[in-house]
Amino acid sequence: MPVDPVRLTADLIRCNSVTPAEGGALVLLERLLTEGGFTCTRVDRGGIANLFARWGARGANRSFGFNGHTDVVPVGDAAAWTHDPFGGEIVDGVLWGRGATDMKSGVAAFAAAALDFVRETPPDGAVILAITGDEEGDAEDGTTALLDWMAANGERMTHCLVGEPTCPNEMGEMMKIGRRGSMTCWFTAEGVQGHSAYPHRARNPMSALVKLLARLEEKPLDEGTAHFDASTLAITTIDCGNPATNVIPARGTATVNIRFNDAHSGASLTDWLAGHARAVEAETGVRITMRVQISGESFLTPPGPLSDLIARAVEAETGRRPELSTSGGTSDARFVKDHCPVVEFGLVGKTMHQVDERVEVAQIEQLKTIYSRILREYFA
Known part of the structure; x- marks a missing residue:
């Protein structure tokens, strides 16, 4: 049975994982991914929880990776929220809660896409998920800890997609090929x-x-x-x-x-x-x-096969060819770029870090289909 990314997002929102608390989010994902055949390892460092998950052989010729985070920023004035910030409520096709946009939805979408993909069409290669609990904080013991652990243990992603929100207003508008x-x-x-x-x-x-x-x-x-x-x-x-x-x-x-x-x-x-x-x-x-x-530091993944693959998948599912952008703040792609080529694509980010953070349910479902298409084409 396909993994429902909307239900998974709601379950993750109910985990109170304000940086640096793990809140149960990585425990939930580790259980789900292990049941789906992934080899999971907790890579905790400096009081920060991180999760590495791999399906397929270590050192495979091709390994496509996803990177994201389950930690969230504080809610601010909880009384100002229309719905419980950790309730994961769905009202009129909209999912409400802290992390709905940034970025529990992205993690849920790529985890669901990966689980369905390896079950339905086991690839000749590896699928890796590197998920941190320290992106919104100092980021000293998050994705860097995962990459350090991977280097020490012979694990490697050939290419990586970071699932941060990248679209200003409409799904498919923009992807990031670098950051200032x-x-x-x-x-x-x-x-x-x-x-x-x-x-x-x-x-x-x-x-x-x-x-x-x-x-x-x-x-x-x-x-x-x-x-x-x-x-x-x-x-x-x-x-x-x-x-x-x-x-x-x-x-x-x-x-x-x-x-x-x-x-x-x-x-x-x-x-x-x-x-x-x-x-x-x-x-x-x-x-x-x-x-x-x-x-x-600033970095750029020059336009080429990876950005072309992502853009084709986005256009096929949304009808929009995404702009290749380097705008916005920083993300953990700044660490991944030293490991392998990396791009970013995710949801519309208009409400991230705001009171009443929320996302349209249809966008989460669409994001899963985009990630699924990327996996199919990458391993075709």
């Missing part, structure tokens, strides 16, 4: 405190920060590249915690976030930021230090 890099920089400026009536006796760290931030925003980082939009820099905080209006503070902080394309690397942008900080430091006499966190 992401980095955050925290600046700390150390000056000399003084009376605001006598600024010449102080050294104002806030003036130095304002000057630095103005320099960073003065010109665009670039105009975009062949497959990427222009890189962006956003000032996200500036503060000194000063309760007095007549005191120049001794210390101030500011934070910027950069989303960058393949014209840059995290290292090159770090050098660029440091250069501007040193210049402002020399001009103002205010000491500026910085701390950088690079969440992921």
Whole structure:
């Protein structure tokens, strides 16, 4: 009997798996996949639960992988929800709950497609599911832990599809063949405190920060590249915690976030930021230090056989040829790209992370048919 992806999504939503809690979601999937003939291994690390599942022989010539996550973001104000965020209720053809879009539906769709596929038409090769409980958090012990474990145990995906929501408004509109890099920089400026009536006796760290931030925003980082939009820099905080209006503070902080394309690397942008900080430091006499966190480098899976396969399947099931995009934030594809070619395709993502997150039941069913077609064509 075919696996119902809608029922499976609802069951997963009922698992309260707000990062880093497992909530029973991976236990449910492990039981279902084991019953379906998959060899399952829990790959837990750093208090994070992860699941590796393989049907077929280890080291097979061809192994198609799916990657996704069962952890979800917090619900916020539960009283603001129309339906219980962990109820998995279906009303008028719509499934409600945290994770309905991002991305328990995607996991359910590819798990259901894989289970039906290996039962009905056992392939000459392997089907791998790499499912993490740490995508919405720091992502240090999630997909990276799975990939580390795979490398240590001779497991490999030849190609991988990440089931994140990728479509802006309609099913089939868009797939991701890459992602921009992401980095955050925290600046700390150390000056000399003084009376605001006598600024010449102080050294104002806030003036130095304002000057630095103005320099960073003065010109665009670039105009975009062949497959990427222009890189962006956003000032996200500036503060000194000063309760007095007549005191120049001794210390101030500011934070910027950069989303960058393949014209840059995290290292090159770090050098660029440091250069501007040193210049402002020399001009103002205010000491500026910085701390950088690079969440992921930009990457691209060039258009080719994998993206063509996904696009054909999407078009066959939806009537739309998906746009090949690199827009949006980051995803775990940024880790998978070091293991094998990877693309992303999934649901319409309009309500992800929102109060009243929800998805049309028909979209989940359609997503399963797309994933099923991809498997059939890949192993044909």
